[in-house]
Structures are given as C-alpha cells and as structure tokens.
Amino acid sequence: MKVEEKLALNKYAPATQAHITVNKGLCADCDLRPCVYGCPADCFILKEDHVSFSYEGCLECGSCRIICPKGALQWAYPQGGFGICLQYG
Amino acid sequence: MEIIVLVKEVLDPDLPPSKFSVDTKNNRVIPPEGIPPVISPYDAVAIEAALRIKEEAGGRITVVSLGNPSAEAVVRKALAMGADAGIVVSDPSFDLEDSYLAAHILTQTIRKIGKYDLILCGRQAVDWDRGVTGPIMAEYLAVPVATLARAIKVSDRSVRVERVLADGHETLEMDLPAIITVSNEFGQARIPSAWGVIKAVKEEIPVWSAKDIGAEDAQNKDNPGEGRLRRLYIPSYERKCEFLTGERPEELAAALVKKIYSRETASP
Amino acid sequence: MTEKFDAIVVGGGPAGCASACVMAKSGLNVLLFERGQYAGAKNMWGGAFFGPQLKELFPNFREEAPVERFVTRHTFSFLTKKGSTTLDFKPAFSGPPSDNGFIVMRAKFDKWLAKKVEQAGAIVVTSMLVDDLLLDGGRVTGVRIGKEEFSSDAVILAEGVNGILAQKAGLCSGVSADNMKQGVKEVIALPKQTIEDRFNVNGSEGAAMEFVGSCTRGVPGGGFLYTNKESLSVGIVVELGALVKNRLKASDLLEEFKEYPDVARLIRGGKTVEYSAHLIPTGGLKMMPKLFSAGVLVAGDAAALVLGTGLILEGANFAMASGVAAAETVITAKKKNDFSETALRDYERLLREGFVLRDMHTFKETPRLLKNTRIYDLYPEVVFEVLENILENDGKPRTKAYKIAGKVIKTRVGFARLLSDLWAMRKMT
Structure with missing residues (x-):
C-alpha cells in the first residue's frame, strides 16, 4: 500500500494556509535532503534536481522541522481545528 | 432586528468516503464512530450573514437547530461565533428526513419564539442537498422568501437581496418579515474567537420537544408528495482501459464511435 | 474581557x-x-x-x-530475515485481567x-x-x-x-534528531472474533507484541502490534537521526514489517482504516x-x-x-x-x-546504550542461529548446546565484543 493511499483514508480539515513553508533558495543548496526520508507522509518528494513540497497530507509529527539541515523550513502547527483529525489514534 | 438562524448538524463533509458506510436495510448512513457532526457549512454562512446584519443594524440573533440532542454542539458553535441565544428542537417522534415535516416543526418553533424580522438559513443542508426547508416555511408562515443570497442589505421595514443565478445575479427587495436562504458566495463564516467559545460554554441551551412547540401531531401531517427515499447506497465506480486497434485513423475513429455507442460502455 | x-x-x-x-x-x-x-x-x-x-x-x-482491551499477553520477538525467536509472557489469571496494562x-x-x-x-x-x-x-x-x-x-x-x-x-x-524516535502506525480493522482466535485472547483480554531486529534494518527501534477491540495497531518506531542517515523511510519499513510472516499472518484479511505518525522524545534525562x-x-x-x-x-x-x-x-x-x-x-x-524522575535517573544511560546497532541486526540473528543449530537434526551426531552457542558467538560476534556489550547492557534494563 502506498503512502498516498493511506493518507486518503485519514480525515483532514483542510487548512487554506500552509503551516509549513520552505525557503526554496536554501533548500536548493542541500544535497542530503533528509526531509525526503524523514517525512512519513511523503510531503517532500525528490524531483530530478529539487525537492517538491506539499503540506496537505501532513501528519503533524514535526520530523522535518528537526532534520532540515539548512534551516530552510518554517514549521508551525496548522491553525487550531485544521489539519489531521484522527479517528482512532 | 430580531433574526432567527436555522442550522443543521450534518456528517462532517471533510470525511473521506472510507470513513462511513450505509445501512442499506434501513436506508441510513452509519456515521463514523468518534468523529463529531459539524454545522452544515451553508448554515455557518447564514450565521455569518446574521452577524454582519447585526453589526450593521443591531438586534438579536437566535439560533435554532432541529435534530438530535447532540445538535447542542452546533448551536454552541453558533453562540461562540456571536449569536445571542440558542434552542435545540428534538423529539424521538420526529422523522428528520422529511423536509415538509422539518419545515412544519420549525414553523411551530418560530411561532413559539414569536417575534422575528428575518429568518436565515443555508441554501441547503450538505447532507441531502434539497434546499427546500426555507421556501416551504415561507409558505407556512406566509412571508416572502429569497433563496441563494450572496448579499443582504436590511433597511427599516424591507430587505434587499442579491440572488445568485446561473449566469449572474439579480436583486430583489422584500418586505420584512422574510426568509432568506444564504449561499456560499456571501462570504466565509468566521472562526469563533477563544473568548467566544468560553462564553458559549456557559450558556444554557434549552431543548424543546414536540409538546413544547405543539407539534405532537407532526407525524400525522399530510405529506404533500415529496419524494420518498427508496434506496440508499454508495455508488461504485469502475474504470477500464482498453486500446483499440486499427491501421488508419478513420478505422480507429469508427471503432471508437462503435465502442461509445455499444451496450458495454453506455451508462445504465 | x-x-x-x-x-x-x-x-x-x-x-x-x-x-x-x-x-x-x-x-x-x-x-x-x-x-x-x-x-x-x-x-x-x-x-x-x-x-x-x-x-x-x-x-x-x-x-x-x-479501553479497547486489557493486556493479558505480552510478547517480545527477535526478527531476522530467516525467521524469528519469541518470548511469550502470559500470566495465568484468575479473575479479571489486571488494569495495570491496557490498550486504548x-x-x-x-x-x-x-x-x-x-x-x-x-x-x-x-x-x-x-x-x-x-x-x-x-x-x-x-x-x-x-x-x-x-x-x-x-x-x-x-x-x-x-x-x-x-x-x-x-x-x-531545541532537539536533535538523535534524541527522537519516529513512530508510524496503521490501524487495521478485523472482526472481533478473528482477533480473539488469532491472538488467543477472550473478551476484554488483549495482546501487546514488540519486535526487534531486521524489521528496522539496523536503525535503533522496533516494531509493535497491539490488539484493539475490532482492529489492530501495527507500527514501527525508529530513531529519526539514524533513519535519515541510512536513507530509509519509516513508511517503507512499515510495509516491510507487515510482510514478515510473524506479522502478515496476524493482519491477514484486515483493512487499513487509518495511518498516523508521531515523534517520541527518547533522549531521556539528557534532553530534558x-x-x-x-x-x-x-x-x-x-x-x-x-x-x-x-x-x-x-x-x-x-x-x-x-x-x-x-x-x-x-x-x-x-x-x-x-x-x-x-x-x-x-x-x-x-x-x-x-517515580518519574527516579526512573529517568535509573535508566539515564539507556538511550545511549540503545544506539548500539548490534541489538537490531546482529544479536537477533545470533539467537536465531544458535536455536536453529540446536533444533536442527541433520542426521549427524549432535553437539552440546553450549558448544553450538559458543561457535556461533565466536564466528558472528566475538567473545570480547559480546562481553563488553553485556557489560554495557547491565546498566540498561
């Protein structure tokens, strides 16, 4: 089962504003790209020469905030009431 | 300005399809355990409209929800947004799936409340999407109605409404009291402030039963012919991919036309 | 206001x-x-x-x-690519299960x-x-x-x-990825009866299962499986720093974990209904x-x-x-x-x-010792090999168990290294 198929099973209250922002300039300088491995929701996907990012499927674990070596990531929780809503947990 | 807003609790429209199922025997949706219902999003816009009218013209907003006792939560949310009072109308004898009945019960509720200038509701509830309760109530209460409002401007004894049309909009003017159903084009419903929530937590929300509003006979009321729910099911979609073969484009096009009109691909 | x-x-x-x-x-x-x-x-x-x-x-x-179920059975498994070794702890209860361990x-x-x-x-x-x-x-x-x-x-x-x-x-x-573990989990729906049959539990009884070994591919951590009323919680917990250093993804490890026979048999026929992830601060006192x-x-x-x-x-x-x-x-x-x-x-x-700070002090060296990757790749294999050699009957005259164990340890680990690991581990658990 693919991660995106799993995410489709979850309930999200979609936020209109991104709670994670990436500084593309700093991000482009990174060759380690730990976010691609550290994100359990595949929010960071390696495209040929850059990392493509989306926040909609975020599980709000906070891993990317810790492992970004470039400080390219601005991470906050989504606005109250938005984002992942677990039914089981 | 006395404003009454009608709100309905519905299954959270953000739920992925996998989270709920249908009891086909009883034609009912089985709500997912643990995920609370929400205020129907159009009704939230109706509350927003009421709040903006109040901010401009002053007045008092009463929120009414017909449904299960759990509807208290959506009424409380409306109070948190800024409404002044809330009422839940609930009785085990009510058949909540019948729009005429719902309109009748709500009309009785309005009569008990007494004074009103404006009744607002969402253009439709997002569960059944019928959008008829407001207009039926207008008939029962013998007041004018405007549906699909995208802008509302009240003056002393009348109201001017911009209605959404398929190809633009039209402007109507009605005498008050009146009923308006509000469309999403009106604007975004505000998010309750934290102080609003704290204030709402302490509010008393009465629950009115059939007896309280004189609707004990509701079930026996004639249903003037609204459609009845026959079968409730989750549609299944199947996708198939097939490559047609042929030498020339003309041949392929002919094969494609044939395929499209064949029984296999025609929709049932 | x-x-x-x-x-x-x-x-x-x-x-x-x-x-x-x-x-x-x-x-x-x-x-x-x-x-x-x-x-x-x-x-x-x-x-x-x-x-x-x-x-x-x-x-x-x-x-x-x-409460989903009370824990009446707790298993600890060493997983390897070749097979597994499990310790299955089931106290014989009379009366209702203890409420010191319960699944929610x-x-x-x-x-x-x-x-x-x-x-x-x-x-x-x-x-x-x-x-x-x-x-x-x-x-x-x-x-x-x-x-x-x-x-x-x-x-x-x-x-x-x-x-x-x-x-x-x-x-x-601020925290370091080396002090954090990432947990990913799927909730897999299964009928109540199926769960009780497969896990050998009744009524409100439940099983908690922990797995260490090849399922994390050498990254400190492990897998887990818990029985809920009508579903299973199946997941992987891995140290975030080591995970990204090894260019592995927890979501991939979870998919692999689900394919181990020990796990696949238990979740067979189930339907995934939720996927979630979280961080766990595992640095102990030092990151407090x-x-x-x-x-x-x-x-x-x-x-x-x-x-x-x-x-x-x-x-x-x-x-x-x-x-x-x-x-x-x-x-x-x-x-x-x-x-x-x-x-x-x-x-x-x-x-x-x-108990909070006392326990944190008692186990203050544990987070460091748990970073020894031999716990996750080498030792599960050694245990498995020793038992495999002891239990195997190849028709030849048998060797005593301790000799087999000695031989496997000598070739796979080395006595000095085992002793030093054991010496370190005495501080651990």
Whole structure:
C-alpha cells in the first residue's frame, strides 16, 4: 500500500494556509535532503534536481522541522481545528 | 432586528468516503464512530450573514437547530461565533428526513419564539442537498422568501437581496418579515474567537420537544408528495482501459464511435 | 474581557488533562486549550498504557474509559530475515485481567479524558492553537491566541513532543534528531472474533507484541502490534537521526514489517482504516528541558518525560504523573499566592519523590546504550542461529548446546565484543 493511499483514508480539515513553508533558495543548496526520508507522509518528494513540497497530507509529527539541515523550513502547527483529525489514534 | 438562524448538524463533509458506510436495510448512513457532526457549512454562512446584519443594524440573533440532542454542539458553535441565544428542537417522534415535516416543526418553533424580522438559513443542508426547508416555511408562515443570497442589505421595514443565478445575479427587495436562504458566495463564516467559545460554554441551551412547540401531531401531517427515499447506497465506480486497434485513423475513429455507442460502455 | 484564570493548560493529552483535572477538582479556575477539533484528534501512540496512574485519578476508569482491551499477553520477538525467536509472557489469571496494562486508542481515550476535565469544572476549548506565551519581565503571565490574550497565575505546557512554546519560553534549546524516535502506525480493522482466535485472547483480554531486529534494518527501534477491540495497531518506531542517515523511510519499513510472516499472518484479511505518525522524545534525562520557570511548568512529552527501557517505551503514565505533580505544585503556589521560580521548585521535588524522575535517573544511560546497532541486526540473528543449530537434526551426531552457542558467538560476534556489550547492557534494563 502506498503512502498516498493511506493518507486518503485519514480525515483532514483542510487548512487554506500552509503551516509549513520552505525557503526554496536554501533548500536548493542541500544535497542530503533528509526531509525526503524523514517525512512519513511523503510531503517532500525528490524531483530530478529539487525537492517538491506539499503540506496537505501532513501528519503533524514535526520530523522535518528537526532534520532540515539548512534551516530552510518554517514549521508551525496548522491553525487550531485544521489539519489531521484522527479517528482512532 | 430580531433574526432567527436555522442550522443543521450534518456528517462532517471533510470525511473521506472510507470513513462511513450505509445501512442499506434501513436506508441510513452509519456515521463514523468518534468523529463529531459539524454545522452544515451553508448554515455557518447564514450565521455569518446574521452577524454582519447585526453589526450593521443591531438586534438579536437566535439560533435554532432541529435534530438530535447532540445538535447542542452546533448551536454552541453558533453562540461562540456571536449569536445571542440558542434552542435545540428534538423529539424521538420526529422523522428528520422529511423536509415538509422539518419545515412544519420549525414553523411551530418560530411561532413559539414569536417575534422575528428575518429568518436565515443555508441554501441547503450538505447532507441531502434539497434546499427546500426555507421556501416551504415561507409558505407556512406566509412571508416572502429569497433563496441563494450572496448579499443582504436590511433597511427599516424591507430587505434587499442579491440572488445568485446561473449566469449572474439579480436583486430583489422584500418586505420584512422574510426568509432568506444564504449561499456560499456571501462570504466565509468566521472562526469563533477563544473568548467566544468560553462564553458559549456557559450558556444554557434549552431543548424543546414536540409538546413544547405543539407539534405532537407532526407525524400525522399530510405529506404533500415529496419524494420518498427508496434506496440508499454508495455508488461504485469502475474504470477500464482498453486500446483499440486499427491501421488508419478513420478505422480507429469508427471503432471508437462503435465502442461509445455499444451496450458495454453506455451508462445504465 | 478581563477574567483571569488560576491556571491555563496548553494541550489536551494525558499530561494536560491530568493536571487540569486535579487543579479543577481542588477548586481552581482552570482553562485548557487543545488545538485539535477534539482532544485526541492529533494524538497517536502504539497502544498500551502501563501503570496505576489512571486508576489513581479515575478509580472507575474500568467501567467508564474507552479501553479497547486489557493486556493479558505480552510478547517480545527477535526478527531476522530467516525467521524469528519469541518470548511469550502470559500470566495465568484468575479473575479479571489486571488494569495495570491496557490498550486504548488515543482519539477516543483523550476525548474521554477531556470530558472528565470538563466534569471536574475546568473549561476546555478545542480548535484553539496557542500562539505565544505572555511575558512580563521574564515571568509567564498567560497565553496569546491570535489577538486574544488570556492571563493566569500559572501556565502548564503540556503541548506535546514538539514543545514549540517551551522553546519560545527559552526552557528548551531545541532537539536533535538523535534524541527522537519516529513512530508510524496503521490501524487495521478485523472482526472481533478473528482477533480473539488469532491472538488467543477472550473478551476484554488483549495482546501487546514488540519486535526487534531486521524489521528496522539496523536503525535503533522496533516494531509493535497491539490488539484493539475490532482492529489492530501495527507500527514501527525508529530513531529519526539514524533513519535519515541510512536513507530509509519509516513508511517503507512499515510495509516491510507487515510482510514478515510473524506479522502478515496476524493482519491477514484486515483493512487499513487509518495511518498516523508521531515523534517520541527518547533522549531521556539528557534532553530534558528546564521543567519550570516563573509562572510556567512543562509536563509530559514536552518535558521529554518518556522512559525507554529497551523493552518498552512508556510515556503516557509519565505524562499523567507529571501533570498531577505540576497541578499539585500550582495548587500549593496558589495558596501562598507565589508563582515565582523558587515557589515552583516543588514540581521537581514531587517528580523526584515519585517515580518519574527516579526512573529517568535509573535508566539515564539507556538511550545511549540503545544506539548500539548490534541489538537490531546482529544479536537477533545470533539467537536465531544458535536455536536453529540446536533444533536442527541433520542426521549427524549432535553437539552440546553450549558448544553450538559458543561457535556461533565466536564466528558472528566475538567473545570480547559480546562481553563488553553485556557489560554495557547491565546498566540498561
């Protein structure tokens, strides 16, 4: 089962504003790209020469905030009431 | 300005399809355990409209929800947004799936409340999407109605409404009291402030039963012919991919036309 | 509005709810903020709560709380590509299962906890993310949400593992990926009867299963499987730093884990209904932030109060106990009307007197020792090979078990290395 198929099973209250922002300039300088491995929701996907990012499927674990070596990531929780809503947990 | 807003609790429209199922025997949706219902999003816009009218013209907003006792939560949310009072109308004898009945019960509720200038509701509830309760109530209460409002401007004894049309909009003017159903084009419903929530937590929300509003006979009321729910099911979609073969484009096009009109691909 | 609260609690998890409950019961005017649509909406874990903390707070929890199953069977498995070795612990019970170990799902359980907080008299406000702390000359005096301000004598930060506010308040300087484990989990629905048949449990009995070995491909961590009423919680917990260093993804490891025969057999025919992830602070004492400062106390995951003994990870009981200790500290401070840093020092004293900081001290070397990757790749294989050689009958004359073990250890590990690992591990569990 693919991660995106799993995410489709979850309930999200979609936020209109991104709670994670990436500084593309700093991000482009990174060759380690730990976010691609550290994100359990595949929010960071390696495209040929850059990392493509989306926040909609975020599980709000906070891993990317810790492992970004470039400080390219601005991470906050989504606005109250938005984002992942677990039914089981 | 006395404003009454009608709100309905519905299954959270953000739920992925996998989270709920249908009891086909009883034609009912089985709500997912643990995920609370929400205020129907159009009704939230109706509350927003009421709040903006109040901010401009002053007045008092009463929120009414017909449904299960759990509807208290959506009424409380409306109070948190800024409404002044809330009422839940609930009785085990009510058949909540019948729009005429719902309109009748709500009309009785309005009569008990007494004074009103404006009744607002969402253009439709997002569960059944019928959008008829407001207009039926207008008939029962013998007041004018405007549906699909995208802008509302009240003056002393009348109201001017911009209605959404398929190809633009039209402007109507009605005498008050009146009923308006509000469309999403009106604007975004505000998010309750934290102080609003704290204030709402302490509010008393009465629950009115059939007896309280004189609707004990509701079930026996004639249903003037609204459609009845026959079968409730989750549609299944199947996708198939097939490559047609042929030498020339003309041949392929002919094969494609044939395929499209064949029984296999025609929709049932 | 100018209403002032005695205490504001940030976060509606076990730490926050326990503290709000205790304070409200003692008559304090308490406000709790939770950022989820409901308490529990953002919370997940492996599955089981070990310890008497819940019973102390809610003596009737057995009847009231949404407990999935009580743990009556606990297994520990070494997984290798060739097979597995399992220790299966099943105390023979007479009467109802012990309530020291029970399995709950956090979205349901935390919602119940928050209900208890409301019943105790506190105000619970959901869907509210606290943006900042209010500061007055280094003293925390309340919180800010957007443009709204809320003042209180004390703020208890039970905001969870990411500790954003604790960092803003300067209580914590940031965390390293080496001190964090990432947990990913699937909830897999299965009929109740199927679960009871497959796991050899009845009624409210349940199984907790831990796996160590090749399932994490050498990354410190392990797999787990817990039985809920009508579903299984299946997941992987891995050290975040090592995970990304090895260019592995937890989501891939979880898929592999589900394919191990030991696991595949148990989840067969199940339907995944939810996928979630969370961080776990596993750095122990060394990553613990400053626990309090004037007007503010930190509890639960935000204070890194999680104990990893190598066998299991415990957090929720530490969270609750720390929440209670923080609450008691605030209650005393309120009596003296002194919320200075010195007055709140009681918090640390209570944690030391109880089990929370004592356990953290007892196991303070464990996080470092658990980084020995031989635990995850080499030793499970050695155990398996020794047993394989002992149990195998190849028609040739047999060798004594200790000789077999000696030979495998000599070729695979080396005695010196085994001894030094064992010597180190004596400090561990």
